[in-house]
Amino acid sequence: MYPMPVCSVSYGDIFDCIQRGNIEQCIQFIQNDRSVLKQKGWGGFTPLHYAALHGNRALVDFFLSNGADPNVTCDAGQTAFHFACRQGNIYIIQQMMQYGADLRLIDRQKKTSLHHAVSGGNIVAVQYLWETGMFRFSDTAMYQVTPLHLAASTGNTEVVRYLLRDQRCSVNAVDQQGATPLHVAAERGGVEVSMVHFSLVLGLLCKVLTQDPGTLDRADADPRFTCIADLVENNESHHRFCPYCELFQPDYTKHCKLCDVCIKEYDHHCLFLNRCVGRGNHRLFLFFILSMLMAHLLFVATATSYLCDRMSAGSHSLSSWLTLLGKEFWVTAMIIMNALTLMWEVWLLAEQFDAIAKGTTTYFRQCERSAQPKSLGQCLVKVLSFLLEGRRWLGSGQTRVDKTAIDI
Ligand SMILES: [Zn+2]
Ligand SMILES: [Zn+2]
16 A cells, blocks of 8 residues: 655645745645646746745745746746736845846747836836846837836826836837827726716716605695695695695605605606606706716717727728728617717706706696796706705796696
8 A cells, every 4th residue: 555645735735825825834835846836827827926926035935946947937928037027026036036037038928027017016126127237118018018008008107207207218109009108098097087987877876776766754745734625725736635645745746656655846757767756866866867978978989089090091981981880880889879878868958957947847847837938047057056056946836736747
């Protein structure tokens, strides 16, 4: 019978140990079998890659002194030295250089160690590599990408400043797509703005969906009436009494059959949100529509600019446009869909603002006898004060007798 191995572990376990920073166990693995250092795990990473990635100086030192090769490449053609440069620990970089790291090696994207250090964002590491005399800031990776392009794409302004100082990198260098580092930074800025905007739209949507639209309860019921006889005596419309909630409705209140509640300052029941819009969420609803409008506008503008960029310079004939639109079918379709939605949102907001300016809601506007004509300035003041302060000038509400529109 064969003796059991001292440490019957798989190679995956050493990677787990490195990630957990368990140095003692890593040492035990190597002492049992040094060939572990040559093994590759996920993505073709060796234990030295992992140690460099985590910036674990003690482990890197231990692996190197036990024969780990800093020039072995992973699937992406990157060495552990590339990882160390990106991680930015100058002591690890120095250790690897002492153990024969080849500074001339480039990865599959033709990125040098300097490119990796710039992507990592540690200026000291970048400067350290430059001091070796093996790198130039004008070195380009695949697609003519310079270190300044990389720094701009990560949004690290300190590295960008460092690369621009003393004209280390040219701000006018263009990559294969004709983009300067400024274009790259603008693109990144655009992505960030879009992400912030998307979060805002999502946040507003959640708030609109969860906020009470203005449900009428017993405490809010019209205090002038306590029984039907009060309505008769005051010559008021029988519509004042909601037969479902059994409450006397104040002005601008309506029962929504879909929500089965009375809503104060009822505007409409939004079928898209499946929610009523009333006093409690009307302002929020308008902000939501405004943010949606901005999102659609942003999409149409950037997608159109993308199509214009794709159009080769000089040829603006109808046939070349049609060929491009056919080639970019989905982008064209999305532009049309977004533009249509945009038009609908503009119409919706125009209706909303008109009702607010007239001192009513879109539902009760159709029941009003006649709205007082107002100047554009007065309308603007009313809309802005509603949006910014939540103030609303509602009319007298004496329109219920004429109300004919009974919908949902
Ligand atoms: Zn009701
Ligand atoms: Zn409703």
